[in-house]
Amino acid sequence: MKILCIADETDPLVYSKNIASRYADVDAIIAAGDLPLKYYEYIISSLNKPLFFVFGNHNLDFLHQFTSNAQPIMQYGYTDSTMQVLPSFGGDFVDGKVLYYRKQDLIVAGLGGAMRYNKGKHQFTEREMFLRMLKMVPRLLFNRILHGRYVDILLTHAAPLGLGDDTDRCHQGFSTFLTFMQWFKPRYLLHGHIHLQDMNANRHHVYKQTQVINIFQSYILQDPKLGKGSKNG
Structure with a gap:
C-alpha cells in the first residue's frame, strides 16, 4: 500500500499542476492537521482517492462542523454513524x-x-487525551475479534512523549500515545506538529511494535504488508 501523508505546511510538490501524475499510484491520503480544508479538497479532486484527517491546533475554522451534530454517512465502502463530511469536501474525519x-x-x-498550553481550541490535558483514547477501546476490541488486529495506523497531530516531540508545553508529546501503542500495537503512528527545519532530519522512531513517523509537510509511506489483510499481532 502507498499513502501520501501530509501535515502542517502545504508542499509545493503536492499543491501543483503535476499532482495527478506525480502521485497517481497512491492508494490513500492521510493528513495530520494544521492544514486548510481547501488543500485537502484540491488533493481529493486531483487524485480521486480517500483522504483521512485529524485537526491539529491551527486552521480550526471548520472544527465545530466536524465535532458536533454529526450525520450518518457512507463512503469508501464503510459506514460510521458518528462521522461527518462537509458536502463539498469529501475527506473523512x-x-x-x-x-x-x-x-x-x-x-x-x-x-x-495538541497538549493544552493556553485557552485555544482543540487542546487537551494528558488526562483528557487518555479519556478520548478509552472511548475508542470497544471498537478496537471489536476489530481484534473481527479482523484479527486492533488497528493499522494511529493518526495523531502531536507526537508521542519522548519520541520526536519538543520540550516546550505546546509541542510536548502525549504519554497516552505510548499506552496506545503498547496496548493496541498499530503498525504505524503518523503525526505532525513538530516542524522539521532540516528536511534531512530524522523523521523515524520505533516504540514496541510501532514505527513512529513525523509526516511534516509531506511523506510517502509505502508498505506492501499494510492493508489488504495485514496482521499486526
Whole structure:
C-alpha cells in the first residue's frame, strides 16, 4: 500500500499542476492537521482517492462542523454513524474515531489536537487525551475479534512523549500515545506538529511494535504488508 501523508505546511510538490501524475499510484491520503480544508479538497479532486484527517491546533475554522451534530454517512465502502463530511469536501474525519476502510482492508484510528498550553481550541490535558483514547477501546476490541488486529495506523497531530516531540508545553508529546501503542500495537503512528527545519532530519522512531513517523509537510509511506489483510499481532 502507498499513502501520501501530509501535515502542517502545504508542499509545493503536492499543491501543483503535476499532482495527478506525480502521485497517481497512491492508494490513500492521510493528513495530520494544521492544514486548510481547501488543500485537502484540491488533493481529493486531483487524485480521486480517500483522504483521512485529524485537526491539529491551527486552521480550526471548520472544527465545530466536524465535532458536533454529526450525520450518518457512507463512503469508501464503510459506514460510521458518528462521522461527518462537509458536502463539498469529501475527506473523512477520524479524530476520536476508529475507521475500517474496506477496499484496502485498512484500519485507521485518530487522536488529533495538541497538549493544552493556553485557552485555544482543540487542546487537551494528558488526562483528557487518555479519556478520548478509552472511548475508542470497544471498537478496537471489536476489530481484534473481527479482523484479527486492533488497528493499522494511529493518526495523531502531536507526537508521542519522548519520541520526536519538543520540550516546550505546546509541542510536548502525549504519554497516552505510548499506552496506545503498547496496548493496541498499530503498525504505524503518523503525526505532525513538530516542524522539521532540516528536511534531512530524522523523521523515524520505533516504540514496541510501532514505527513512529513525523509526516511534516509531506511523506510517502509505502508498505506492501499494510492493508489488504495485514496482521499486526
